[in-house]
Amino acid sequence: MNKRLTIAFSIFIVAVIIFPGVPALAQPDKTPHENPDTATGSLDKISLLINYDRIIFAASNRDYAAALEALEELRKMDIPDEYRNIINRYNDLCQQLLTTLDTLDATLDDAVNLIESNNINKAKSKLDDAEIYVQDAIMIMDDLSLATESLRKRFGVEALTAPDELIQADKQLRDSIEQLRQLLNMLANLRESLNESYIKIKGLTSTNITLQISPTTAWVGDTVNAQGVLKSGDEPLSGRQVTIRLDEKAVAIFISQEDGSYSGNITLPYEYVETMKAVAVYEPQGSDDDTYLGCQSTEVTLQTRYYPTRLQVSTPDVIYPGTPFIINGEITSEGKDTPRTIKVSLDNRQIMETTVSGQFILEITPPDDIATGQRTLTLTVIPLERFAGTIKQRIITVSLIPLEIDLETPGLILLPKSIQLSGRIRSERGPIANANVNIVFSTISTTVTTASDGSFTTMLDIPLDFSFIGQREYSINVEPLEPWASYLAVKRQSIVINPVFSTLTFVSLLVLVFLILRRRRTPEEKAIPREEVAGSTAFITPRAPAIKLTGIRGRIISAYRSGLAMIERIAGVHMTPDTTLREFLAKVAKVLPGISRQLAELTAMVERALYSNQNPTSKTAGIAEQITDDIQKELRRGA
Amino acid sequence: MGLKKFMVILAAGIILLVVLTAWFLPLDDDFRVENPSWNGSKALIASYTTQSLESLNDLPSAPRGTTLILVPYLELTSGELERLKDYITRGGRLILADDYGHGNQILEYLGLEVRFSGEVLADPLINYKSEYFPRIIHFRSDPLTINMESLVLNHATCLVNIEAENAIALSSSFSFLDLNENGTQEDDEPSGPLPVIHRETSGEGEVVLIADPSLFINSMNEIDENEGFIQNIADTTASLYIDQSHLPPSDLHQAKSLLSRGREYLSSPLITAGLVALAIVFTLKPVWHKRRDNK
Numbered sequence: 001m002n003k004r005l006t007i008a009f010s011i012f013i014v015a016v017i018i019f020p021g022v023p024a025l026a027q028p029d030k031t032p033h034e035n036p037d038t039a040t041g042s043l044d045k046i047s048l049l050i051n052y053d054r055i056i057f058a059a060s061n062r063d064y065a066a067a068l069e070a071l072e073e074l075r076k077m078d079i080p081d082e083y084r085n086i087i088n089r090y091n092d093l094c095q096q097l098l099t100t101l102d103t104l105d106a107t108l109d110d111a112v113n114l115i116e117s118n119n120i121n122k123a124k125s126k127l128d129d130a131e132i133y134v135q136d137a138i139m140i141m142d143d144l145s146l147a148t149e150s151l152r153k154r155f156g157v158e159a160l161t162a163p164d165e166l167i168q169a170d171k172q173l174r175d176s177i178e179q180l181r182q183l184l185n186m187l188a189n190l191r192e193s194l195n196e197s198y199i200k201i202k203g204l205t206s207t208n209i210t211l212q213i214s215p216t217t218a219w220v221g222d223t224v225n226a227q228g229v230l231k232s233g234d235e236p237l238s239g240r241q242v243t244i245r246l247d248e249k250a251v252a253i254f255i256s257q258e259d260g261s262y263s264g265n266i267t268l269p270y271e272y273v274e275t276m277k278a279v280a281v282y283e284p285q286g287s288d289d290d291t292y293l294g295c296q297s298t299e300v301t302l303q304t305r306y307y308p309t310r311l312q313v314s315t316p317d318v319i320y321p322g323t324p325f326i327i328n329g330e331i332t333s334e335g336k337d338t339p340r341t342i343k344v345s346l347d348n349r350q351i352m353e354t355t356v357s358g359q360f361i362l363e364i365t366p367p368d369d370i371a372t373g374q375r376t377l378t379l380t381v382i383p384l385e386r387f388a389g390t391i392k393q394r395i396i397t398v399s400l401i402p403l404e405i406d407l408e409t410p411g412l413i414l415l416p417k418s419i420q421l422s423g424r425i426r427s428e429r430g431p432i433a434n435a436n437v438n439i440v441f442s443t444i445s446t447t448v449t450t451a452s453d454g455s456f457t458t459m460l461d462i463p464l465d466f467s468f469i470g471q472r473e474y475s476i477n478v479e480p481l482e483p484w485a486s487y488l489a490v491k492r493q494s495i496v497i498n499p500v501f502s503t504l505t506f507v508s509l510l511v512l513v514f515l516i517l518r519r520r521r522t523p524e525e526k527a528i529p530r531e532e533v534a535g536s537t538a539f540i541t542p543r544a545p546a547i548k549l550t551g552i553r554g555r556i557i558s559a560y561r562s563g564l565a566m567i568e569r570i571a572g573v574h575m576t577p578d579t580t581l582r583e584f585l586a587k588v589a590k591v592l593p594g595i596s597r598q599l600a601e602l603t604a605m606v607e608r609a610l611y612s613n614q615n616p617t618s619k620t621a622g623i624a625e626q627i628t629d630d631i632q633k634e635l636r637r638g639a
Numbered sequence: 640m641g642l643k644k645f646m647v648i649l650a651a652g653i654i655l656l657v658v659l660t661a662w663f664l665p666l667d668d669d670f671r672v673e674n675p676s677w678n679g680s681k682a683l684i685a686s687y688t689t690q691s692l693e694s695l696n697d698l699p700s701a702p703r704g705t706t707l708i709l710v711p712y713l714e715l716t717s718g719e720l721e722r723l724k725d726y727i728t729r730g731g732r733l734i735l736a737d738d739y740g741h742g743n744q745i746l747e748y749l750g751l752e753v754r755f756s757g758e759v760l761a762d763p764l765i766n767y768k769s770e771y772f773p774r775i776i777h778f779r780s781d782p783l784t785i786n787m788e789s790l791v792l793n794h795a796t797c798l799v800n801i802e803a804e805n806a807i808a809l810s811s812s813f814s815f816l817d818l819n820e821n822g823t824q825e826d827d828e829p830s831g832p833l834p835v836i837h838r839e840t841s842g843e844g845e846v847v848l849i850a851d852p853s854l855f856i857n858s859m860n861e862i863d864e865n866e867g868f869i870q871n872i873a874d875t876t877a878s879l880y881i882d883q884s885h886l887p888p889s890d891l892h893q894a895k896s897l898l899s900r901g902r903e904y905l906s907s908p909l910i911t912a913g914l915v916a917l918a919i920v921f922t923l924k925p926v927w928h929k930r931r932d933n934k
Contacts, residue, residue, distance in 0.1 A: 030739040030759060030820075032669060032712075033793040033853035034771070035677045036862060041769030046823070051764060051813050073811050076776050076789070077764045165823070321704075348780075368703065369730070371782040371875035400877065436700055443903055447700070464911045477690070479701050479878070487704075487878040489688055504915045508922045 043080050045155045048087070049169035053176045055094060060179040064102035071095055086154055090147050097140040097180075104133035104187055111194050115201065117283040118294040123198055130191045137184050141177075148177060204293045207232045209242065211280040211297035219305045219386055220270050226252065227263035228280050232292055236260025240288070243281045246302070247271070268304060272388035276302045307333040309340070309381055309390045318397045322368040322483035329379070330359045333387050341382040346375050346398075368483035372398045400486035401427045403435075403478055407492055413472075415498040416464045422457040425450050425478055427485055435480040442472060464500060472496045555621035556609040560602055563628040567592070567599070570635050581607055594638060595631050602627045661894035668889045670710050670852060672881060677858035680881065683708075683869070686860075689879045695722045699878070702731030702844065706876035709733060710852040712740040713885040720748045728842030732876060736852035738796040741885075746848075749841055752800045755850060760795045760833060761822060762814035767791040767862060770822055774863065777809040777832055783847065783871045784808065784836075789863045795851030797833035806834030807847075855881075 051074065058067040071094055079087050107130045114123035156162055157170045210228040218224045226244050230237045242262045244252040246269065254262040268276065280297040313329035331340050337358050344352040344364055352364050377396050383389035407423035421439060425432040431454025438447045441460055448458040471493045478488040568574050571591040575584050585603045589596035605624045609616050666673045672691045675681040683689055692698065692707075695715075699705050707726065715723070723745065727733050735742050742755045762773035771794050778784040784807055797816060803809055814831035815824040824830065835850040853859055860866050873879055888896070904910060 031794050032738060033678065033856060033859075036768065036772060036791075036793060036858050037677065039768045039772065041766070041772075044763035044770065047763030047770075047813070050824070070812050073765060073776065073813065076774065076811070078767065078774075347782075373782070373785070373874050477878075479699055479705075481701060483704065487688075489878075501911065501915060504919060508919055511922055 043083055046163070046165045046169050049151075049155070049166070049173050052090070052094070053169065053173040055098075056173065056176040056180050059098050059101060060176060060183050062105060062183070064098050064105070067098050068095065068102070071098065083154065086147070086151055090144075090151055093140060093144045093147050097137060097144055100133055100137045100140060101180075101184065101187070104130055104137060104191075107133060108187060108190055108194065111191075115194060115197050118201055118204060118289065118292060119283070119296070120198065120201060120204075120293050123194075127191065127195050127198060130194075134184070134188045134191055137187075141181055141184055145177065148173065201293065205232050205291055206293050207237065207282055207284075207295040209280050209282050209295050209297045211244075211278065211300055213278055213300050213302060216300070217303040217305065218268055220268050220272065221385055223265040223267050224302070225263065226254075226266050226278070226280070227261065228297060229260045230256045230262065230282055230295075231260050237282075237292070240282060241285065243283070245279050245281060246276045247273075268302070270383060270385070271304070272306045272308075272383065273304060276304055278302055305386075307335045307387045309333040309383075309388050311379060311381055311390045311392050313379055313392050313394070315377060315394045315396060318399050319366055320399060320401060320484035321366055321370045321372075324363050324365045327362040327364060327379070328360075329356075329362070331356060331381055332358070335386070338384060338387060340384060340387070343378075343380045343382065345378045345380070346370060366398065370398050372400055374398075401429060401484050402486050403427050403432060403480060403488040405476065405478065405488060405490055407476065407490070409474060409492050409494055411494060413462065413494050413496045415462055415496060415500070418459050418461045420457065420459055421474075422455065423476075425454045425456070425480075425488070429484075431455075432478075432480050432482065432485060435478050435485075438477045438479070440475040440477075462496075464498065468502045468505070469495070469497045552616050552618055552621045553609040555618075556605050556616060556624045559621070559624040559628040560606045563602070563631050566632055566635055567595070570638070592635070592638075595634050598627050598631050598634070602631070657894075658898065661891060662898055664891060666889075666891060666895065668886065668892050669712075670856065670883075670886050671892070672883060675857065678856050680855050680857065682857040682860050683855055683881060686866075687869070687873045687879055689881055692880050692882045692884065694884050695719045695726075695882065698722060698726050698731070698880070702726045702729045704730070704877035706732040706734060706872060706879050708736060708855065708872075708879070708881045709745075709885065710736050710740065710855070710882070711742050711745060711885045712887050714741045715744060715748075715885065720745065724749060724842075727844035727846060730843040732845050732847065734847045734849060734872065736849040736855060738794065738851050738853075740852075742848070746846075749846065751839055751841065751846065753837060753839065753848060754799050755848070756796045756799045756816060758796055759817040759820055760792070760797050760810060760814060760835070760850070761817040761824075762811055762831070763822070763824070764813040765811035770817075773810050773814050775808050775810055775835055777811070779804075779807050781807045781838065782875050783838070783868065785871055786867060787864050787871075790854070790865055790868055791859065791862045792835065792851040793853035793856075793859055795835060795853070797835055797850050798837050798848055801834055801837055803832055803834055806837045808836035809834055 051070070055067045055070050055074075058064075058070070071091060075091060077087075107126050111123050111126035111130060114120075114126060152158065152170055155166065155170075157166055207230065209230045212227055214225050214227075216224075228242070230240055230242060236256070236259045238256050238258045238260060240256045242254045242256055243250050244254070244264075244266055246266070249269075251269065252264060252266045254264045256262045262280075266278075278300045281294070282296070283294045284292045310332045311329060312332075313327055315327050316325050319325045327344070331342070339355045339357040341353065341355050342360075342362075343350055344362065346366060349367070349370075351366065352362065354362065356362070374395055375398050377394045379392045381390045404426055405423055406426070407421070409421060410419050413419055423437075425435050425437065431450075431452070433450055433452045433454060435450045435454075436447055437450060437456050437458075438445060439458065439460065441462065442465075444460055444462060446458050446460060448456045450456045472495075474492045474494070476488075476490050476492065480487070564575060567588055571588050573584065573587045573591060579587075581603050585596075585599055588599060602624055605616070605620060605627075608614070665675065667676055667678065668674055669678045670680050672680050672684045672689075684691065698707065709723075723733065727749065733745075735745060737743075737755050739757055743757075746754055759771070760773055761770040763770045765774045765776060766772050767774055773792050773795060775790040775792060776788070778787050787808075790808065797810065798806065809832035812831045814833055816829045816833065817824075818828050819825065837848045839846050839848070854865055854868065860869070905914065
């Protein structure tokens, strides 16, 4: 039996050791997260150098926008204090250099175009600007080279212990800086080359062009007449292409006549601005390229006219999903009252497009699924020919209407019990029908739908459990169907009494208390005070249990007992609880050999009385009593 | 005392100790709403009106306007997938937050092209403390990203099969997918900006994909504007649910569940009455024995 238990226990211990590892098999194979409070990290110098290299490499390929964007991102990096100054300085230098190179590149592009169109005066101005940018870029490039050296030292690139990846990243960065320097040199050379072209074309024949526009005040969409003369000195230039530009946009092309004059109508675009700047431009083409310089007329200012549109609206401050709301408004503009198209959108989501005129009232229903919070309501009046468009924006709050619940719950519940819960769901708009009401009480839950008056009634069967008396909570969750109504979650409490369990436990406790008290009153069970034990040097014989000895067996045992006290006292041998009858006999026989025979006989009789299946006779009991008398007499004599 | 008696007492003592420990020891499982320590999600329940779901059967019957946050670290059954699809189709919003779990199973079932990469997103420069806490700094205008300037993720992944410009949030251009998990970008490792949050409509509802469920653990709450992001989720929904039935159960959680079920079972009227009767029999046993002895 013991062996089997040991095996079973061993299996249990092994299982306890092995099975905790089993759920680990369900875990993801990668670390899902680590504690951010205890996480540590340091500046990734290799990655920083690699990314500086990428930025500078992008710039050296003239992708300045991408390089500047990456540099801007880099400014959001958390930099350790020890490196903050040098990295910020490095970022600043990179940004200055990239911006300067970008500007230089764009300026040189402009200069190329101007020189190609023989627009010599403007080209000269661009080339002068480019010269300044080149000088600036050279200075910043030198600073960046010095800053790179400082950065290398701070990052320990030249240290003997520097990792290969760091050395490699540093080498790539320096290579990219070198490439950038080559780009700068190339741009400087381009600027020189353009300057030489400028000097060359400076010897070309100059041209001039005039422009008159009539009338100089016109409605948008109307046509005006443009005319002028293209000449080279006093010589008219005929058959040349003249471009009319309005606010930098080409709107018409005319061909000059024999006398160098050109004329034609241009239509004013529907741009609702107060003025437009018009110029006539001549750009030499074909064989003119090697003969004439380009030219541009002086600007002519056109006063444009249109009907400004004013929009006045009043909107509610708060709206609710799925609930129509009213926008009152008025569109006014000079001229006749024209029907206008108006678009309404919430944030960027269009929710209405209609045509209105003058004063208007719009009933708009926001989508059911619109997110709550502050939203931008935009009303856009679309431009219509001479009538300009306009936009009005209002910040409005999308909200949900809170629900209220009147709930009737019992104040006191005696378990087990079926309780009836009833209530009514309402809002400021009235009763809420068809809402799902979920009620959870301990482990029981039920869901009920509200009636048309918002009322609901349901039963909860609460079973017996281990509870005694106490407060318990109901959780009531209301999910309305109306998109404008908010979700409601409330809690209520009732006092719950479990009479069966409480009474049974109380009775059990009473019985326990009764038993304990009775046990304490029994004199035989009183413990010997600790002080008595400590103060006495004599051995204290344990008291015999208070057993009533009845019958013949009882007589024999009583006879043994009655002699026992005297034997113990005289022999100084005590019948302790762990001493058998025979052990006691053996000890006494050594001290009092005179009674050993009688005591042996009496001991045998007691053993038979205690353990034998055969019932002793009264004669045997008489013999036992006689032997006890004999022993006592012998002991008295001896004493 | 015999060996048998010793073992019985020892076994009873161990079982009692294990039961008491399991009952009272705080749960430390990832994403559990009962867990108040760094990796739990108790703050979510404490700060917002959120209901935890132990089963997808408990999804609201009227899903419109509601939001379910799901961290699928366990595979979903076909029944659960169908319930989830029904929830979304009828207007619910699913926030599927996954990194290395079973999110792609759900996306496949819903018929969406987008997928979770399942590889580790690292950002050696734009980060919080280390490359595995990438700081997200690129946001598209969206109700979920109102007033957001930066989010910090924790051992995240990224989304694939979508155009970067369609994503709500993107990692920095210095980030990369650390395929071999050595913390350094290799030539064949895709580099940022990588999409980490995306929204797609499905039926009448929508699915918001977040490439890191750790946004919802207690310790990430107060870093940068993570709390603001969760606030935006809460602000754009009528009621918020968080699924707990697809998280790997730990020994402790299983033990607690077992004990809870046992307690529920014992709370049934019949068992309660039986136990009470048994308790009374044991209590009164000495009285009956005494009476028999006296006879």
